[in-house]
Amino acid sequence: MEQVISFETAKLAKEIGFDWKVDKGYFSNGNLSNTWTAIHIELSGQILKQTDNDTSTITVVGRAPTQSQFQKFLREKHNMHIAIMPKITPSNTTVFYSYTGAKHCFNWEDCYETFEEALEVRLKQAVTIIKEG
Numbered sequence: 553m554e555q556v557i558s559f560e561t562a563k564l565a566k567e568i569g570f571d572w573k574v575d576k577g578y579f580s581n582g583n584l585s586n587t588w589t590a591i592h593i594e595l596s597g598q599i600l601k602q603t604d605n606d607t608s609t610i611t612v613v614g615r616a617p618t619q620s621q622f623q624k625f626l627r628e629k630h631n632m633h634i635a636i637m638p639k640i641t642p643s644n645t646t647v648f649y650s651y652t653g654a655k656h657c658f659n660w661e662d663c664y665e666t667f668e669e670a671l672e673v674r675l676k677q678a679v680t681i682i683k684e685g
Contacts, residue, residue, distance in 0.1 A: 554618040555668045556584065557675060561622070562614030564679040570625055576616040584616055619671050632678045636670045639663070 557565065559582045577585045617625070626632040664670035 554620060555672075556616040556618055557622050558672055559584075559613070561672060561676050561679070562616050564676060564683075565617070565622060565625075566614040568630070568679055568682050570615060570617070570622065572615070572617060572621065572625060574615045574617040574621060578613045578616055580613050582613075619668065619675060622675055623671065626675070626678050626682075630678070630682050632682060634671065634674045634678060636667050636674070638667070 556576055559578050562578045579585060623634055626634065664673065
């Protein structure tokens with residue numbers, strides 16, 4: 553199963569207009585919802601309304617796409633490209649280097665223990681670059 557973006561990244565995604573239909577979202581307390589369609593919940597703005605026997609509403613802070621869905625959104629809507637590259641260290645372990653780039657400007661930085669960790673960091677960085685314009 554693909555990893556969804558973090559709660560922090562979901563809030564940032566909302567700030568730059570992420571509005572793609574996805575199966576999950578974050579509640580205001582930071583908890584990740586179950587699959588919305590599976591539990592009969594419909595998204596209306598920032599409020600989730602349960603459509604079965606419960607008529608209560610719950611504030612939703614942001615949609616929770618998978619990391620690859622959000623990466624695609626950044627590429628298609630903001631021309632922001634993110635790449636994660638594995639590298640074998642001298643001690644025979646794998647680390648992941650990454651870059652975030654727009655308009656052929658690449659910044660190779662740091663290394664991470666997992667692909668997902670590297671991608672999450674770069675997704676947040678891409679939003680920051682977009683917001684700074």
